[in-house]
Amino acid sequence: MSVTVRFRVNGTERSLTTDPQRRLLDVLREELQLTGTKYGCGEGQCGACLVYLDGEPARSCLLPVRAADGKSVTTIEGLARGDALHPVQEAFLEEGAMQCGYCTSGMILAAAALLRDNPDPTDESIVAGMNGHLCRCNGYGKIMNAVRRAAATKRAARHG
């Protein structure tokens, strides 16, 4: 059985007819060619598939596409504003906070949401906020540095 699902992806209205139980992850990657969202474990344990659903972090491997009906989805491809990278993306670049880069999309989206909700995080709250994201290259040190750097950048911007 197919249903028609309508949702907004990175600011663009999308409508497609598909199995309502199909994973949002698969629809993003296979129908919309938004392959920046990664399939890691497929069971919500690694965070590689993180997207925002109505602005809140959500694991797209656990979401049936019908759960996104009428909602707004943001993927890593939708985080930058044109050529202007999000401060967290800039910070990951500056710190070289990736090895293979497979977990990077989820890491960046998680960090951006973390800093939005907690602009001055302690190291403990960064770890707590990012804990659900696995980096198999074990590049956590630089990822921590990147999140700290992004927080400092945003702090500087606030205080002008």
Place this chain on the structure above:
Amino acid sequence: MDEPLTALDRRAFLQALGSGLLITVTAPEAWAQRREGSGMPVSSRLFLNEDGTITALSGKVEEGQGPRAELTQAAAEELRVPVERVRLVMADTDLVPDDGITAGSRTTPRNVPEMRQAAATARELLTALAARQWKVDAATLEVRDGVITSPAGWTMTYAELAKAADEVATLDQPIRPDVALTPVRGWKTLGVSVARPNARDLVTGTHRFPSDVVRPGMLYGKVLRLPAYGATLEQRFSQTPVSGWSSP
């Protein structure tokens, strides 16, 4: 691809990479299909582009440890150009030499020297070409930042040489395993921390990993593990790709 690409197909592919007009043609034989060996032409590893960039080719795969950066640095070091001017193509078997598998920590000890030899040979051949045009001794010429300079102050860029007809034959000469490599104390690019060449693609989600590539008619395989000892498979499944999947 079922058939090895011809030299001209390969050239067309490289042009499609968008790094400027390529004027170097490959050796008549399909080096991309061969195990490396003696006598490989420089053009199996390096192309000069008219915009001054250099395309370098490696059969190795990036698994996260940074060979994309390292091999790019190796080519840039020996060609004496800034690292941003080298575009590395990895693992596309239609284009790259057969460098064997990516395993056993062999890329650094084996392929970095191979890339350096190719780039150093290219630099020597191009310097010799400039020396012939200027009728001077090649040993008196210096290369810096992709510019060949004579003691009298004449200069020629790689980009200008790339437009010279002789350059085609020049880079079809074999890589010299005994070519003098830049000594460590003279390194400007190797041994220096550089950003991953594709870092921006990684943070914007646009880098294509193997699992992001869809080829026409691509099939998927999966290992099925039997739930009990001695169990046998009752049914085989096959599925055609879901509609809407398409080639990138």
